[in-house]
Amino acid sequence: MTSPPTTDTTLRGADPTTVRDAIERGDPLPGTSGFAGELDGRLVRDVLGRVPLLVEGDSEAETAGPAWAFAPSELAEPRLFPAGAVAPVDDPVSGQEPRWTLPDPEPESDPDTAIETLERAIETATEAVQRDDRSIAVAFSGGVDSALVAALLDAPLYVVGFSDSHDVDAARTAADAMGRDLAVVELEPADLERAVPEVARATRRTNAMDVQIALPLYLVGERVAADGFDALAVGQGADELFGGYEKVVHLDHRVAAETVRGAVREQVDSLSEQLPRDVLTIEAAGLEPVAPFLHDAVVEAALRLPDDLLADEDERKRGFRRVAARHLPTEIATRDKKAVQYGSLVARELDRLARQAGYKRRMDDHVSKYIESLLADAAA
Numbered sequence: 001m002t003s004p005p006t007t008d009t010t011l012r013g014a015d016p017t018t019v020r021d022a023i024e025r026g027d028p029l030p031g032t033s034g035f036a037g038e039l040d041g042r043l044v045r046d047v048l049g050r051v052p053l054l055v056e057g058d059s060e061a062e063t064a065g066p067a068w069a070f071a072p073s074e075l076a077e078p079r080l081f082p083a084g085a086v087a088p089v090d091d092p093v094s095g096q097e098p099r100w101t102l103p104d105p106e107p108e109s110d111p112d113t114a115i116e117t118l119e120r121a122i123e124t125a126t127e128a129v130q131r132d133d134r135s136i137a138v139a140f141s142g143g144v145d146s147a148l149v150a151a152l153l154d155a156p157l158y159v160v161g162f163s164d165s166h167d168v169d170a171a172r173t174a175a176d177a178m179g180r181d182l183a184v185v186e187l188e189p190a191d192l193e194r195a196v197p198e199v200a201r202a203t204r205r206t207n208a209m210d211v212q213i214a215l216p217l218y219l220v221g222e223r224v225a226a227d228g229f230d231a232l233a234v235g236q237g238a239d240e241l242f243g244g245y246e247k248v249v250h251l252d253h254r255v256a257a258e259t260v261r262g263a264v265r266e267q268v269d270s271l272s273e274q275l276p277r278d279v280l281t282i283e284a285a286g287l288e289p290v291a292p293f294l295h296d297a298v299v300e301a302a303l304r305l306p307d308d309l310l311a312d313e314d315e316r317k318r319g320f321r322r323v324a325a326r327h328l329p330t331e332i333a334t335r336d337k338k339a340v341q342y343g344s345l346v347a348r349e350l351d352r353l354a355r356q357a358g359y360k361r362r363m364d365d366h367v368s369k370y371i372e373s374l375l376a377d378a379a380a
Contacts, residue, residue: 011037011044012070013051019044023086028100029296033128036070042086043068047100049083049272050294052279055092068092071280072204083272102268102299107261107306111319114309118301119323125295126152134230136290139220140182141344142170143337144317144324145235149292151178151327153233160185160220161344167216170335170343177329185223189349195219196350196371197378202284203277206375208367212341212350214281221285231288236278238293240267241302242320243311260307268299 011019013035020039022030034050037043045053056067058077066089072078081092084100108114129136130153138150140157150157159171163186175182192215199214200206221232239245241264247254248263257263271294282289292298309319316336325333341347354370355361363369 011035011039013037013046023099026100028084028102029300031296033125033291033295036081038066038068038089041089043081043089043092044086044099045081045083047084047102048268048275048294048299049080050275050279050291052276053081054078055081055087057093071202071283073201078204080273080276102265103303104265105304108304109306111306111309114301114305115319115322117304118298118319119326121295121297121301122148122292122323123152124297125292128295129153129233129290129292134288134290135228136231136233137224137227137229138233139217139224139235140171140175141167141235141337141340142172142174142332142335143235144321144328144333144335145238145293145337147174147178147328147332147335148324149233149235150180152292155233156183156229157181158183158185158220158224160187160216160223161346162187162349165343165345166338167340167343170337174332174335177332183223183227185220187219187344187346187349189353191219192346192350192353193374195222196374198284199281200371200375202280205277206368206371208347208350208365208371209341210277211371212347212367213339214277215346215350216340216344217278217281218285221282221287225286229287231290232282232285233290233292234278234282235293236275236291237271237298238317238320240264240271241293241299242305242317244317245311246316249311249313249316260310260312261305264310265303268303 014032016039018030019035028047034046036045036051036053054069054072056075057079069075084098085096086099087095136155138155138157140146140150140159157175157180159168161167195215195218199211199218224232243264248260255263255266257266279289305319321333351367354367357370359366359370
């Protein structure tokens with residue numbers, strides 16, 4: 001996710017010199033938290049797509065300014081500019097050329113070295129975040145990812161969810177174990193009805209899964225912004241980088257790879273489609289997103305983890321948990337978590353609201369249809 005925008009409003013996430021050097025050397029991980037925008041007459045977007053960059057997909061659209069933007073609301077038919085690509089500003093669609101791909105290093109043969117390298121990388125990333133002059137709060141679910149962010153940043157903790165949700169309970173017990181205060185953003189159904197159009201407009205996505213994931217981020221972000229903070233720190237990227245998904249262990253139909261490392265690599269490659277949703281959602285709440293685990297140093301260290309430090313039937317994110325155990329109580333470092341849309345009960349409640357509004361489960365994709373109706377009503 002993004003670093004603070006540079007003073008050059010046409011380039012976000014890194015200074016022009018760093019990006020020029022990365023282009024010249026073809027270095028996909030030049031030590032940033034991502035970048036995108038216009039530089040020297042070209043559009044650029046980093047290899048993981050951590051900064052959203054969109055181009056106009058409607059060739060007939062009349063635009064007052066450039067045919068690209070950092071937010072979809074500024075374009076008639078926004079399309080994501082590919083991660084790792086460059087293109088001439090005056091030909092941003094057909095002129096796209098791949099410039100960077102993720103490295104594919106050999107796995108580190110010594111487990112202790114791999115863990116030490118990963119810990120140093122995570123500490124480097126959090127130190128980089130703290131060098132910036134921003135007041136930061138942490139979106140805290142009580143799982144290992146957000147708990148490690150919280151431990152390293154020592155920032156205020158906020159959890160969002162319905163009163164009987166897993167995340168609220170887990171965050172409370174984790175905060176107690178860590179000796180930390182916790183602010184609880186307790187949701188009501190009306191919060192979802194109000195926020196759905198805001199999230200859909202900000203992300204230009206109305207499918208149920210994307211909106212269910214984005215809603216907790218938006219609603220916790222609203223509270224954090226209202227409390228006077230500038231940025232929201234999240235644990236995004238940990239599941240993809242470190243083997244947090246069941247499918248990377250079972251190598252089922254959802255992955256093409258035949259090894260755990262290969263399946264993890266597929267998940268890392270998928271980040272460029274997911275991250276714009278999260279970045280745009282947090283920005284819509286009035287905050288800068290901060291994701292320490294998506295810093296280049298962490299990505300590079302993660303790509304070197306061997307299979308036995310990623311995941312198997314007994315444990316997922318093994319190497320990451322080894323690092324976390326050095327900073328967190330054992331019960332938190334070993335804790336599993338629920339996906340945010342389920343842990344917060346947002347998915348359950350949005351489904352219930354859809355059915356109450358007449359969108360029954362027998363209908364195809366009934367929650368998405370309900371989301372579209374709320375967006376239409378808000379626009380009327």
